[in-house]
Amino acid sequence: ALQRTFSIIKPDATARNITGKINAMIEAAGLRIVAQKRVQLTREKAEGFYAVHKERPFFNDLVSFMISGPVVVQVLEGENAIAKYREVMGATNPEQADEGTIRKTFAESIEANSVHGSDAPETAAEEIKYFFNDDEIVG
Numbered sequence: 445a446l447q448r449t450f451s452i453i454k455p456d457a458t459a460r461n462i463t464g465k466i467n468a469m470i471e472a473a474g475l476r477i478v479a480q481k482r483v484q485l486t487r488e489k490a491e492g493f494y495a496v497h498k499e500r501p502f503f504n505d506l507v508s509f510m511i512s513g514p515v516v517v518q519v520l521e522g523e524n525a526i527a528k529y530r531e532v533m534g535a536t537n538p539e540q541a542d543e544g545t546i547r548k549t550f551a552e553s554i555e556a557n558s559v560h561g562s563d564a565p566e567t568a569a570e571e572i573k574y575f576f577n578d579d580e581i582v583g
């Protein structure tokens with residue numbers, strides 16, 4: 445079915461000026477970027493986004509990393525967009541990511557792993573709402 449997923453191009457990628465290369469891989473996979481904006485997250489906004497990870501040992505470092513520079517937040521649309529984008533991203537840990545994936549190609553570490561993508565329809569809807577109004581998404 446036609447789905448939408450939420451994506452973040454992370455600070456390690458904006459710092460290296462490779463957002464266009466990542467967008468090219470997204471589009472080559474048949475996903476359409478139907479909303480996109482470059483933003484500087486506040487600590488509060490990043491903590492809210494990653495609230496599910498609050499008790500994890502990596503939480504504080506993750507939040508500090510995510511506010512260390514601009515990010516590009518996106519809504520991607522396509523057939524089975526959630527699973528498809530997870531395939532395009534590759535495994536969370538770039539050492540375990542398949543050849544040709546965004547993380548295998550670009551990620552620096554499990555933390556500086558270049559991109560985030562929603563893991564399920566419910567989280568996709570929540571994450572999209574956390575960053576975008578309906579009138580900012582043009583399918």
Ligand code: CMP
Nearest residue numbers: 497502506536554555556557559560561
């Ligand atoms: P993301 O999809 O943005 O969701 C949570 C992030 O935590 C994950 O990608 C990783 O970049 C980051 N992270 C940092 N350390 C770890 C870890 N040990 N295990 C899982 N995720 C981690």
